[in-house]
Amino acid sequence: MKSFLSCCLKRVKADYLEIRYEEVKVVGIHYVGKELEAIGESYEKGGGIRAKSRGGWSFVSFNDLSKLKDYLELATKGAHLIKGEEIKLASLPARNEVISVEVELDPADISLEEKYLLCNRYNKILLSGKEIQTSALRYADIHTTKYFINSEGTYIEQERIDTVLGMRAIARRGDNIQSAHMGIGGVGGYGLVKEKAEQAEETVKRAQDLLDAEPAKGGKYTIIVDPELSGVFAHEAFGHLSEADFLYEDKRLQKIMVLGRVFGPPGLNIIDEPRIKGEGGYYLYDDEGVPSQKTYLIKEGRLSGRLHSRETSAKMGEEITGNARAISYDYPPIVRMSNTYIAAGDKSFEEMIEGVGEGIYLKGFRGGQTNLEMFTFAPEEGYLIKKGRLHHKIRDLNLSGNIFNTLASIKAIGNDLVLFTGPGGCGKGGQSPLPVSTGGPHLQIRDVVVGGK
Amino acid sequence: MMKEILEMAAAYAEEAELYRVRSKSSEVIFEANRLKSIDSSFEEGIGLRIIKQGKIGFSSSTDLGQPRPLVKAASDSAQFGQKAHFHLPSADSTSSVECYDDSLISLSLEQMVREGRKAIDLILKEAPFLHCEGEVAKIEAEISILNTNGLSHSYKRTSYTFSLGAFLAEEGNFLGIGEGEASVKYHDWSSSVAQRILEAFRLTRKKGSISPGKHPVIFTSKAVPLLLQSLKQGINGKVLQKKISPLLGKIGKPVVSSFIDIFDDALFPFALATSPVDGEGIPSRRTPIIEEGVLKNFIYDLQTAGLMDTETTSNGARGYGSLPSPATSNFIVKEGKVPLQEMVKDIKEGIIVDQVIGSGQGNVLMGEFSVNLDLGYKVENGKIKGRVKDVMVSGNSYTMLNNVLALGSESRFIGTTRTPPIYFKEINVAG
Structure with a gap:
């Protein structure tokens, strides 16, 4: 592959040129209720070319490698149609790397029948609850080989195996329908999804328990979030705002997001760290061939860094971080998070809840979104807190806050950091889902708006 | 080949x-x-x-x-x-x-x-x-x-x-x-x-504020699809087959306000989901979903129809990478008679919802939604006052579709959904 790509690359002229090519093999199993909706293996091969002229980019994606020469020409022609201010890329030493994957229990060595039997067993558990109406289960193992070559002499070949499992139990009592979800897996082998019967049972219990929960009452509350939501909070309520492509061309936003600005209490640290083995956002080189690294977004409450591509890094004169990622060959790399988490503090959960007169304890994750100023996230379930104790269960919660105030309203940071990965992931610029992990310790936050009746 | x-x-x-x-x-x-x-x-x-x-x-x-x-x-x-x-x-x-x-x-x-x-x-x-x-x-x-x-x-x-x-x-x-x-x-x-x-x-240059509580609301065409998510799931034959559709057993019964008509129409000229056949080669058609507020049809592909002992409605949607599954094609909410300005004039204190964040995160199946108002306006004494922000709006889309005060007179396509603005009796505002 290397000699073929480099040979094609040499024939064309552009300021900068790169070719990414991917070979993907996916084994997927999908249950909805009793019915096995899909099972089997599929294959995808394709590439993406990025060419840069002095003042513009062109990106061409394709499936048919035999026409690579034509596509390269089209990309360089496209880029040259754009005249404008010069685009610079942060400089990078050329590299040659071939990274092969090592996993325990390679899913390729497990028969389709064994995978089927495992999913069938979990799905039966999901359907076993007395008030369970239906289920949804998605298993996938994905073997990806990525080739990267650019006109600066870099060649990187990376192999990766992801194994993920998502389980949902849907309970029904009359007109009341509630669901609970569990996502497991990440970068790694079949071991990640084996022996998860207990998690399936627990998902069933959560769905059934939600039938008895009371709908939340809207208003402002002191909340405590569990580590799963804490991670979503790190991702939605801050992470996206630290992606430099939102502000590298926007002077006003740069003034608002000046390094050193106080965002939260002194004990607050938010970190993006791609090189955590096994997590969804794990990678050694990003999709521009830049080595990944750990970046402090917030250090002791102050804005201390942001995530960059080669272009945003050069434009802002800040250190390159290796955060340009693409969900697949048919998209260009853009600035993305990897594994983003809030570092552990010193409070125990008991200490945290003791101080809450009336509030809400929130658990589990359904979704989250941001517009860079406001964020929302939806927990799966909650408990009303009264006089420092968990009271009854509540549901239909959706939270919202202002990124600039809410971090400052963090009043306690737990000592129990956990990272979460699984199927699903992050969406941005039409690219979804990108595998990421998020995590944090329990947090206590004041004055959060909870939507409800 | x-x-x-x-x-x-x-x-x-x-x-x-x-x-x-x-x-x-x-x-x-x-x-x-x-x-x-x-x-x-x-x-x-x-x-x-x-x-x-x-x-x-x-x-x-x-x-x-x-x-x-x-x-x-x-x-x-x-x-x-x-x-x-x-x-x-x-x-x-x-x-x-x-x-x-x-x-x-x-x-x-x-x-x-x-x-x-x-x-x-x-x-x-x-x-x-x-x-x-x-x-x-x-x-x-x-x-x-x-x-x-x-x-x-x-x-x-x-x-x-x-x-x-x-x-x-x-x-x-x-x-x-x-x-x-x-x-x-x-x-x-x-x-x-x-x-x-x-x-x-221009409308955002002035600020408006709204007290928490229930208020009348207009959803612009751009915002209406948020409220149709639940209905689209509810009429899906697959959701029906799993017995988790709140519309189960409701064929022939009123499910939304009586002046609402909704069609699934893969024949609509020049729309994004228009095609001669669905993903299984079944000739495209126009399927009434709701007529005068009454539920008329669920949508099916071949397999789901077979399981439910009925006929496909030519809604087998797919890409090359997946098996067909029932999905709406062009989803057409028939326009009404009331211009947007008239709706605004009718409101003493209320809001207009145009863009939200956090959609699809709640119990969509049951119609529950609770979202941050990303772009919305305060209406006071029949006039748009300015932008409202830092609030959440929430409700149940089925309840709201049963409390429609007026359908707008002008429709537009938002993706594959064609809809007029809709004026509802109330929405809950928290902030």
Whole structure:
């Protein structure tokens, strides 16, 4: 592959040129209720070319490698149609790397029948609850080989195996329908999804328990979030705002997001760290061939860094971080998070809840979104807190806050950091889902708006 | 090539079907008020579905030159697959539909750049401090379906999208306005999209505030799809089959306000989901979903219809990489008689919802929603007062659709949903 790509690359002229090519093999199993909706293996091969002229980019994606020469020409022609201010890329030493994957229990060595039997067993558990109406289960193992070559002499070949499992139990009592979800897996082998019967049972219990929960009452509350939501909070309520492509061309936003600005209490640290083995956002080189690294977004409450591509890094004169990622060959790399988490503090959960007169304890994750100023996230379930104790269960919660105030309203940071990965992931610029992990310790936050009746 | 693969598959199975997509797209991208990138894509893939010993098998690939692994994977898959409750269709006559525009093929990149540039310049002329980004894209796709029961159908479709966003970051007051148009046909949208952004921008220059509690509300066309999510799930035959649709047993009964009519219409001229046949080769049709507030139909693909002992409604949606599954095509909410201005005039204290964040995160199936108001306006004594932010709006979409005060007189397409603005009795505001 290397000699073929480099040979094609040499024939064309552009300021900068790169070719990414991917070979993907996916084994997927999908249950909805009793019915096995899909099972089997599929294959995808394709590439993406990025060419840069002095003042513009062109990106061409394709499936048919035999026409690579034509596509390269089209990309360089496209880029040259754009005249404008010069685009610079942060400089990078050329590299040659071939990274092969090592996993325990390679899913390729497990028969389709064994995978089927495992999913069938979990799905039966999901359907076993007395008030369970239906289920949804998605298993996938994905073997990806990525080739990267650019006109600066870099060649990187990376192999990766992801194994993920998502389980949902849907309970029904009359007109009341509630669901609970569990996502497991990440970068790694079949071991990640084996022996998860207990998690399936627990998902069933959560769905059934939600039938008895009371709908939340809207208003402002002191909340405590569990580590799963804490991670979503790190991702939605801050992470996206630290992606430099939102502000590298926007002077006003740069003034608002000046390094050193106080965002939260002194004990607050938010970190993006791609090189955590096994997590969804794990990678050694990003999709521009830049080595990944750990970046402090917030250090002791102050804005201390942001995530960059080669272009945003050069434009802002800040250190390159290796955060340009693409969900697949048919998209260009853009600035993305990897594994983003809030570092552990010193409070125990008991200490945290003791101080809450009336509030809400929130658990589990359904979704989250941001517009860079406001964020929302939806927990799966909650408990009303009264006089420092968990009271009854509540549901239909959706939270919202202002990124600039809410971090400052963090009043306690737990000592129990956990990272979460699984199927699903992050969406941005039409690219979804990108595998990421998020995590944090329990947090206590004041004055959060909870939507409800 | 397709015939050969199908023949190869037929040797393993009672029935086989190939679904192929080939598409070509060109896109010009503006970032920070300037032309930034010119992109193209050339995609190609096939999906092979078989029925082997009465069971469904499937596999897909982008590599048409390597049919053997594809056929083997589909055959292996059938070993565990779901029992087929249908036969693949044989050839049937289809009516001609408008899903292709010749003039789009000859549309030059330069022209697309000019129109994007023009729209951004119009915006910057009035509001030079806004940051605009935009995408102008054209796609041409060819879809072919071939099966062993004699069906062989191939058609081309085009689409043209023009979308623009304007962003302003002020301390404590971020603003993002997104507008766009999409159709099968080419049209110069630059002025109208820019005007819509400027109109919204002008309204946001003043601030409005609203007290927490229940208030009357107008959803703009752009915001209505948020409230239709639950209904779209509820009428899905697959959701019905799993007995988790709140619309179970409601055929022939009123489910929303009596003056609402909704159709699923894959024949609607020049709409994004218009096609001569669905993903299984079944001729497209117009299916009444709701007539005068009464539920008329659920939507089905072949397998779901088979399981439910009914007929497909030609809603088998798919890409090459997946089996068909029921999904709405063009979802048409019939317009009413009340102009937007009249709705506004009717409100003493209320809000207009235009953009939200956090949609789809709640219990969508049951109709529950609770979202942050990303772009919305306060209405006071019949006039728009200014932008409302930092509030959440929540409710139940089924309850709201049962409390419609008026349907707007002008519809527009938001993606594949065509809807007028809708005026509702109340929504809950928290903040």
